Amino acid sequence: MDAPGGDQGTADLTWENVGLAFSFIIFDAAISRILKLGVGTSLVTAAVRCVIQLTLVSLVLQKVFEAxxxxxxxxxxxxxxxxxxxxxxxxxxxxxxxxxxxxxxxxxxxxxxxxxxxxxxxxxxxxxxxxxxxxxxxxxxxxxxxxxxxxxxxxxxxxxxxxxxxxxxxxxxxxxxxxxxxxxxxxxxxxxxxxxxxxxxxxxxxxxxxxxxxxxxxxxxxxxxxxxxxxxxxxxxxxxxxxxxxxxxxxxxxxxxxxxxxxxxxxxxxRPHAVWRARDRAFAWLAAGLKALWLKVTLPIRKRTKSRDEGEEQERLLG
Structure with missing residues (x-):
């Protein structure tokens, strides 16, 4: 009879095994999108959080167990x-x-x-x-x-x-x-x-x-x-x-x-928690800043384009 915890135990798992299991979440998210359930993003986000959190916890706990x-x-x-x-x-x-x-x-x-x-x-x-x-x-x-x-x-x-x-x-x-x-x-x-x-x-x-x-x-x-x-x-x-x-x-x-x-x-x-309200304000501020930067960068191009169009229009009318 095999000893407990010997060859009958769990195999060493790699990130390939985790990736294969993650495909189940992708399948659920796809079903959610097809049926318009609205939980696909939440599923994927929770799964990613699960991977990150468990990875960090495993590193910390290994040190605590050894100490x-x-x-x-x-x-x-x-x-x-x-x-x-x-x-x-x-x-x-x-x-x-x-x-x-x-x-x-x-x-x-x-x-x-x-x-x-x-x-x-x-x-x-x-x-x-x-x-x-x-x-x-x-x-x-x-x-x-x-x-x-x-x-x-x-x-x-x-x-x-x-x-x-x-x-x-x-x-x-x-x-x-x-x-x-x-x-x-x-x-x-x-x-x-x-x-x-x-x-x-x-x-x-x-x-x-x-x-x-x-x-x-x-x-x-x-x-x-x-x-x-x-x-x-x-x-x-x-x-x-x-x-x-x-x-x-x-x-x-x-x-x-x-x-x-x-x-x-x-x-x-x-209301949403202050953390999420602060996040939304930060995103709005960032979006406004990017929009202003885009307008500033593209303003000369738009002016040149407008001037060229006006010139072509004048030539067309005079011709």
């Missing part, structure tokens, strides 16, 4: 949460509330760090818990799952407060506190945020074999050990998502519905 420095691991964990916060606030959120960035960062750190430490040290029996090859991938999975929960919860809360404020104001007018008036919105937001995790756990093992379990099997672990590892990871993800969604929902409601029980829609910003 085995707990402070390096802590720095990577904080960086993952910071990047997750930026992705949530800048790219994913349709609306933002005042002080959303520090609120989301706090929620992510408050959920991913304690859950990862307790889960890895006790549920996964890893000592010390900060082993880079164990801790960093788990924190990355927790951050990725937490982003989805936060985005769903915040988008729903801000949408309801902005578009359906009349019902909340009626509750407040009849003497309800801000948390009593907003409780139905918070309940629905958290239900929506947790539904994907519930659905995912309900189909694991019967319909879907998740990536963590597959990776453990390919790495040489027994199927039973891989299944138990996946159970632990899924329970950690669910706990982390729930905790982060609750914290961000409470913070969003606390900011938008103030201590005087007023709905402050002026604290909700539905």
């Amino acid at each position: 085995k420095n707990p402070w390096g691991v802590a720095g990577i964990a904080f960086l993952l949460n910071l990047m997750g916060t930026i992705e949530t606030v800048v790219n994913k959120a349709k609306r933002r509330y005042e002080h959303m960035f520090p609120s989301v960062l706090f929620a992510m750190l408050f959920s991913t760090i304690p859950v990862s430490i307790i889960g890895i040290r006790f549920a996964m029996s890893v000592d010390p818990f900060w082993k880079p090859e164990q801790y960093i991938p788990v924190v990355g999975m927790l951050c990725g799952a937490t982003i989805s929960g936060i985005v769903v919860a915040c988008n729903y809360v801000l949408k309801e407060l902005y578009e359906n404020r009349d019902k909340i104001e009626t509750y407040l007018a009849f003497g309800a506190s801000r948390f009593e008036a907003c409780k139905p919105i918070a309940t629905d937001a958290l239900r929506l945020a947790l539904t994907p995790n519930i659905n995912q756990m309900s189909v694991l093992g019967i319909i879907a074999i998740p990536g963590m379990m597959t990776g453990a099997i390919l790495g040489g672990s027994s199927v039973q050990q891989a299944a138990r590892l996946q159970m632990v990871i899924m329970f950690m993800i669910s706990s982390c998502t729930a905790l982060a969604s609750i914290v961000t929902t409470v913070l969003a409601l606390s900011v938008v519905v103030d201590a005087e029980h007023r709905i402050r829609t002026d604290k909700i910003d539905g």
